[in-house]
Amino acid sequence: MDKYKEFTKISKEIFKIKNDEEFGNKIFELLKKIIEFESGYIFFLNPERLEYSFNPKCKSISEISKNCLKENLEFKNSVFGVVIITGENFSVDDKEIFASFAAIISNIIKDNELTKVIKMQIEALQNGYTKIHKDTKKIIKADEVKTKFLSHITHELRTPLNSILGFSELLENEFVGKLNNKQKEYINDIKISGINLLAMINEILDMSRIESGSVTLNKSEFEIKTAVTEVLNIIKPLALKKQITIKSSVVDIKIEADYQKIQQILFNLVGNALKYTNIGGEINISVQKSGENLLIKVKDNGIGIEKRHLKKIFNRFEQINKTFPNSTGLGLAITKELVKLHKGGIKVESEPNIGSEFTVTIPLC
Ligand SMILES: Nc1ncnc2c1ncn2[C@@H]1O[C@H](COP(=O)(O)OP(=O)(O)O)[C@@H](O)[C@H]1O
Ligand SMILES: [Mg+2]
Incomplete structure (x- = not known):
């Protein structure tokens, strides 16, 4: 079988192992079935790091001898890495097949990275959603407690206040004795403060009732x-x-x-x-x-x-x-x-x- 037909078969294999943990090793093993080489490297650039390797002898791109095939890993016209194999006497066919190999694994690596990023984003979204859901529940509970408390306390405040207003009216109308002007003025002040306070208490009570949805028309x-x-x-x-x-x-x-x-x-x-x-x-x-x-x-x-x-x-x-x-x-x-x-x-x-x-x-x- 000629090398190109063999490579088509191998390309399919490469796609099958794209999510494999041993991806780095396995792709070089597959490549070895077509091209004879000694070591294989995939370096990522920016910053330079050895990402995948096969039988490695070097740690950086500059250490690798001249006898090698080297192809860029590209995605959307931007180079993000290189794939290198070292060995002797590479043929023209080897060079062409290796270039196609580089193109395929470029796509797979980027695809894997994007999938990882999307997965992380989905996880972050899910975590955020769960947290919001929990927080909302807490807020609703706290809001219910607040509404009940306000409704209770304002109701309790209204009773003594009504009696303050009632008694100041009794005094004002001189049912319990004549008042001088100063006394009249002060009683009026008590009454005004009482009305204002009652209005405020009513507002808080009304709002808490409206918020709890218990207000209906009578x-x-x-x-x-x-x-x-x-x-x-x-x-x-x-x-x-x-x-x-x-x-x-x-x-x-x-x-x-x-x-x-x-x-x-x-x-x-x-x-x-x-x-x-x-x-x-x-x-x-x-x-x-x-x-x-x-x-x-x-x-x-x-x-x-x-x-x-x-x-x-x-x-x-x-x-x-x-x-x-x-x-x-x-x-x-x-x-x-x-x-x-x-x-x-x-x-x-x-x-x-x-x-x-x-x-x-x-x-x-
Ligand atoms: N008749 C008015 N003339 C001028 N400003 C007003 C009048 N009515 C309401 N406002 C403005 O609208 C705001 C909200 O009114 P309101 O809800 O009754 O609250 P509050 O009177 O307790 O401040 C007031 O604080 C005030 O700034
Ligand atoms: Mg007002």
């Missing part, structure tokens, strides 16, 4: 005017303290919605308007029917919001100016959720130093 039919008036009565001391005028125009209709949640939406928006409006300012509340929707507008002439912040303010804990007291950064995030539960929407228009207008749209049917 619909009933009610006069929207009653809901607005009640909220304004609660908030009145805050407005008086800042000498802010609140004007309201509320349509005389009954709506079917969650009474407590509609009040919470109003409370959050009017509470913000009061907080972010300077002393002597004005707030306009308008609740009207527009087609099949109820439009709730709360407008102030306060500090306003820069355009670039407008989208962010509905995110949890997002506060443009952190210096305002009694702030959790949760009010608008909760408001948005409560509006969403009613299948409605909320938007804001605002200009710094001119004021803000929040509009809530709630479908009536």
Whole structure:
């Protein structure tokens, strides 16, 4: 059989052993069946190192005698190594076959390297995925514990706070005796602090309930005017303290919605308007029917919001100016959720130093 036919057979063998641990030795053994040689070497360049060898006598390329066949190992036109066999009297056929041999093993070696890299990447990805999966589980658990804790603690805080508010109202209305002006002022301060604290506790409680997915609508039919008036009565001391005028125009209709949640939406928006409006300012509340929707507008002439912040303010804990007291950064995030539960929407228009207008749209049917 001529040497070329023999080589075709051997090429197939080479492909079969490409993943063999003894690859280095075996390819030279196969080559030996066609070409007579003494030692075989595969050096990798950059840095130079002897990677595979057969019956070696030398340790570096420069030590190898002139009597040899040498071919580059290439991949995509870049040389990454050399394959060398040493011996005597190589024929022209030997040289040609050896060149083909070098081309074949170039491809196999690179292919093996790439497979190894891909395998490592897949392993790294799998490890990463497993870790993320474990971490996510831990985070979810911790988040559940946090939500339960917050819900419990805020609930416990509300009870004594309600009694502080109740008793300060008793005192304020002089049910237990006449008050002088100083005493009236101080009691008003207690009441304002209580309202603010209760609002903050409610915000944290509401958020933890929303996060745990336990908030549902409890619909009933009610006069929207009653809901607005009640909220304004609660908030009145805050407005008086800042000498802010609140004007309201509320349509005389009954709506079917969650009474407590509609009040919470109003409370959050009017509470913000009061907080972010300077002393002597004005707030306009308008609740009207527009087609099949109820439009709730709360407008102030306060500090306003820069355009670039407008989208962010509905995110949890997002506060443009952190210096305002009694702030959790949760009010608008909760408001948005409560509006969403009613299948409605909320938007804001605002200009710094001119004021803000929040509009809530709630479908009536
Ligand atoms: N009426 C308003 N005028 C100006 N800025 C406002 C108004 N309402 C909300 N903001 C801005 O949006 C942020 C988020 O509001 P909110 O979620 O209610 O949190 P908080 O009032 O507790 O800071 C506020 O910190 C404030 O910067
Ligand atoms: Mg707020």
